[in-house]
Amino acid sequence: MRILVSGAGVAGPVLAYWLTRHGFSVTVVERAPTPRKTGGHAVDLFRPAMNISEKMGVLPRVEERATGTNRMTVHQEGARRPVRVDLSKIFSATSDRHVEIMRDDLSEIYYDAARDDVEYLFGDSITAISPDGGVRFENAAPRRFDLVVGADGLHSTVRRLVFGDESRFSAFIGAHLAVLTLPNVSALDGELLIHVGVGRTAGMYGARHLADARVLFLFRSERELDHHRDVPRQKELLRGAFDDLIPTSRLAVRGLAQGARLISTLPAGPSRALLRLTTKSARLHNSMTVDDYSPSPTASRGRVGLAGDPGGGLGAE
The missing domain is CATH 3.30.70 (Alpha-Beta Plaits)
Structure with a gap:
């Protein structure tokens, strides 16, 4: 079974990893010309994500790249003194497993986990998807897949092509x-x-x-x-x-x-x-x-499904 995943950020590589482990043939298409190294900002992983990373065998690398941020100093306009907060206590009260990591580091770690088993098409993007699984790209030749998954961010191209304009969501x-x-x-x-x-x-x-x-x-x-x-x-x-x-x-x-x-x-x-x-x-x-972002009425339509941000939720992109 041939599966196309759009997006090589975080959700895309993780999905590709698990699909290949279950015997599927996976291609990931990514608009960026290379694996993303844009810096990004920090993201917090709690128990569910930590458990998944551990099962993927990448948890040591995730913990090695932790930002190490454990305290916060807040300066309020007009206040005479700042407020200091012990972030480690807040996080430990929230979850017994937590790490903060830069998004680009996390993306790189997940990409490396399955890069030898997944076909990556960098510098390309989907332009059309037909009901029978036919896919057209900006650069690559047209191909046919059994399943297409949009994991390409809040401004998802796959969602726009299949579910309608972003303004609906x-x-x-x-x-x-x-x-x-x-x-x-x-x-x-x-x-x-x-x-x-x-x-x-x-x-x-x-x-x-x-x-x-x-x-x-x-x-x-x-x-x-x-x-x-x-x-x-x-x-x-x-x-x-x-x-x-x-x-x-x-x-x-x-x-x-x-x-x-x-x-x-x-x-x-x-x-x-x-x-x-x-x-x-x-x-x-x-x-x-x-x-x-309101969730799509359904996360799938025909041969197309959504994963990660395209499926809905509050966020920024």
């Missing part, structure tokens, strides 16, 4: 999220720095095996993006929400404000590599609209 709830990479000038070691204001939050954290850090910006906005890849508009909204962060933030000497300052240096024009704009020492590699 999402609604803007008034928030945006952006993530930048910059050198770990604050020498963060297991600490998450947070700046909280009305309608906006900024944070900065690192990982013990990385030389750089992530700066994230979450903010309310009534202005919606016309398209999730509208890079100039992303930067415009980001500047407008955080232009005044530097004089009001107590984090200026610790590096978070440096990230805010670098926002103003981001060129207004389009980037050659969308969502991965390099400007001096900072890189805007994720800029997202937070939407409420």
